[in-house]
Amino acid sequence: MTWPIDKPRVRVASTGLKDFSGNGQAGGFGFQDLWIVPYIHGALTNQSIEHRFPDVPTEHDEQIVYWEGAYYLITLALGWSNPGRGLKWWFEAGKPTDEPVLYLLSKVWDHRNQLERLAAWLWFQDGERLAQKLRHLPGSKPEFPWNDQGLGIDRAFGAEVRRRWAGQSYTATLPLGKEGGGSNELHMGHVFWMLDSNNTEGDVRKSTSNPASATITLAASENWYGSFCELAQQLPSLGDRSWHVDVIVKGWGWLGTYRQSRDTGIWFLGKHSTHLKGN
Numbered sequence: 035m036t037w038p039i040d041k042p043r044v045r046v047a048s049t050g051l052k053d054f055s056g057n058g059q060a061g062g063f064g065f066q067d068l069w070i071v072p073y074i075h076g077a078l079t080n081q082s083i084e085h086r087f088p089d090v091p092t093e094h095d096e097q098i099v100y101w102e103g104a105y106y107l108i109t110l111a112l113g114w115s116n117p118g119r120g121l122k123w124w125f126e127a128g129k130p131t132d133e134p135v136l137y138l139l140s141k142v143w144d145h146r147n148q149l150e151r152l153a154a155w156l157w158f159q160d161g162e163r164l165a166q167k168l169r170h171l172p173g174s175k176p177e178f179p180w181n182d183q184g185l186g187i188d189r190a191f192g193a194e195v196r197r198r199w200a201g202q203s204y205t206a207t208l209p210l211g212k213e214g215g216g217s218n219e220l221h222m223g224h225v226f227w228m229l230d231s232n233n234t235e236g237d238v239r240k241s242t243s244n245p246a247s248a249t250i251t252l253a254a255s256e257n258w259y260g261s262f263c264e265l266a267q268q269l270p271s272l273g274d275r276s277w278h279v280d281v282i283v284k285g286w287g288w289l290g291t292y293r294q295s296r297d298t299g300i301w302f303l304g305k306h307s308t309h310l311k312g313n
Contacts, residue, residue, distance in 0.1 A: 041137040045087070046141065068228075070106075071103070071106055071225075074138070079287075102222065104139065105152070108312065112135055114311075115167075115298070116182055121312075122153070125153070134303075171229060173267060227257065228257055229259055234265055237249075237251045238268045247277070247279075258289075262292070279293070298313050
């Protein structure tokens with residue numbers, strides 16, 4: 035398996051999430067608010083077909099699913115433990131789409147510039163602090179000089195976002211409170227249930243042809259990321275090289291080729307330079 039170098043083929047549909055999801059579950063996944071996750075990985079790893087994603091929803095339950103998908107991409111895919119800082123960089127850099135994760139984020143969650151609402155919520159609330167859980171997983175490096183500049187300081191931007199979206203017909207995308215950030219009305223943070231490592235049933239196999247490559251197969255999807263980090267501890271140190279690990283989850287298939295940052299110790303998809311922007 036080779037990590038894709040092409041951009042995902044995606045189309046934003048006008049139908050709601052209920053029509054999109056079928057029965058609201060995917061691949062036997064038990065967390066209903068996170069059923070979009072295997073579709074995300076399907077788009078990232080299989081570029082031979084077009085993948086359909088829902089447009090911005092208005093129903094409360096659908097909003098949870100929609101925004102958890104974006105939150106998942108910037109944390110458990112890009113490995114950003116400070117996602118607000120990462121999004122701030124992305125906006126200021128002109129919203130680059132030169133790698134699959136950023137391209138998917140742009141096409142599905144920012145085609146109406148709506149991702150600024152998630153950024154405003156992160157800069158006001160606990161979204162960034164929730165993501166700091168990534169720093170305490172097996173293999174992470176607490177000695178890394180984490181850059182937490184930006185936590186809660188962009189209130190002017192948040193207030194402007196609230197004013198800009200106040201009169202839009204699709205304002206019910208991410209509730210923003212009086213000062214622009216709002217409370218956690220959508221109970222964001224379900225993605226971090228996947229950091230649990232209580233069930234580490236899986237298989238670790240090193241490649242016989244590439245000394246820096248391995249495959250980890252996981253039996254459960256609910257806590258796949260935490261279990262993956264735990265099982266990856268079985269891989270020996272490569273010194274100044276990084277492991278490239280193909281992750282396979284039962285019921286979902288191939289999630290992509292994850293790398294462990296030698297700086298942060300966090301596992302991520304894509305470019306290391308992008309990973310560092312949110313840490």
